[in-house]
Amino acid sequence: MTDTTGGQLELLVLAAVDAGASHGYAVIEALRARSGGAFDLPEGTVYPALHRLEAKDLLASHWADGSGRRRRVYQLTSSGRRALREGRRDWRAFARAVASVVGAP
Amino acid sequence: MTDTTGGQLELLVLAAVDAGASHGYAVIEALRARSGGAFDLPEGTVYPALHRLEAKDLLASHWADGSGRRRRVYQLTSSGRRALREGRRDWRAFARAVASVVGAP
DNA sequence: CTTGACACCTAGCCTGCCTAGGCCTAGGAT
DNA sequence: ATCCTAGGCCTAGGCAGGCTAGGTGTCAAG
Numbered sequence: 001m002t003d004t005t006g007g008q009l010e011l012l013v014l015a016a017v018d019a020g021a022s023h024g025y026a027v028i029e030a031l032r033a034r035s036g037g038a039f040d041l042p043e044g045t046v047y048p049a050l051h052r053l054e055a056k057d058l059l060a061s062h063w064a065d066g067s068g069r070r071r072r073v074y075q076l077t078s079s080g081r082r083a084l085r086e087g088r089r090d091w092r093a094f095a096r097a098v099a100s101v102v103g104a105p
Numbered sequence: 106m107t108d109t110t111g112g113q114l115e116l117l118v119l120a121a122v123d124a125g126a127s128h129g130y131a132v133i134e135a136l137r138a139r140s141g142g143a144f145d146l147p148e149g150t151v152y153p154a155l156h157r158l159e160a161k162d163l164l165a166s167h168w169a170d171g172s173g174r175r176r177r178v179y180q181l182t183s184s185g186r187r188a189l190r191e192g193r194r195d196w197r198a199f200a201r202a203v204a205s206v207v208g209a210p
Numbered sequence: 211c212t213t214g215a216c217a218c219c220t221a222g223c224c225t226g227c228c229t230a231g232g233c234c235t236a237g238g239a240t
Numbered sequence: 241a242t243c244c245t246a247g248g249c250c251t252a253g254g255c256a257g258g259c260t261a262g263g264t265g266t267c268a269a270g
Contacts, residue, residue, distance in 0.1 A: 006112040006199060006203075007108050035202040088208070097141065098116075098117070101120050101136060102193055
């Protein structure tokens with residue numbers, strides 16, 4: 001309903017994968033944990049984001065069929081690492097811009 | 106095209122009005138100036154936002170017909186001031202959450 | 211043998227920013 | 241006289257994308 005990620009979803013997912021979350025479910029848990037509960041994203045948000053990122057060649061994936069539970073394991077591509085760096089930069093610029101409008105108090 | 110306000114548009118507009126931007130065009134200029142050019146919002150973004158905020162009773166307006174050029178002059182309502190305070194709080198929580206996921210470097 | 215955690219997927223709703231137009235006045239330039 | 245630019249306002253509709261709500265299946269515990 002209310003967009004909790006504020007347009008930063010793909011950056012968040014890239015950062016989670018970069019931080020070691022190798023598959024979709026782990027990304028969801030990592031985002032919840034690392035944000036202190038602020039980002040408790042439904043699967044219907046995260047899985048399509050992973051697919052979009054793969055379509056953009058920022059993530060690569062393969063099936064890991066380790067005995068029973070199948071997982072799609074993701075890793076950053078080189079474009080993905082670059083996009084993450086740029087995303088961090090853009091995020092900081094954006095946050096500064098909002099702060100300068102909204103004020104310090 | 107690319108959503109430059111990241112879901113923070115109404116907070117930004119409230120903050121601009123609070124900072125003295127009394128009418129729509131002034132809000133646009135204030136956001137551009139105070140953000141160092143980061144928020145260069147089209148009229149088609151800002152005017153509907155002002156209307157939404159007024160519909161929610163966060164802003165009140167009246168026509169100022171000062172010789173020729175007509176302007177719709179806005180001011181924060183008490184609900185608007187409260188919403189601005191809450192919006193600042195929520196923004197800071199959100200920014201912290203993103204930062205904690207995305208990391209410092 | 212049912213519950214719940216783990217794990218994946220997607221059609222379509224809905225919100226809301228933006229594009230792309232429209233309208234009008236004032237003042238300077240041509 | 242006429243055009244252009246800046247100021248000032250407005251809205252229909254495109255479209256992106258987060259989320260709802262449903263689906264599939266495995267595994268361990270009670």
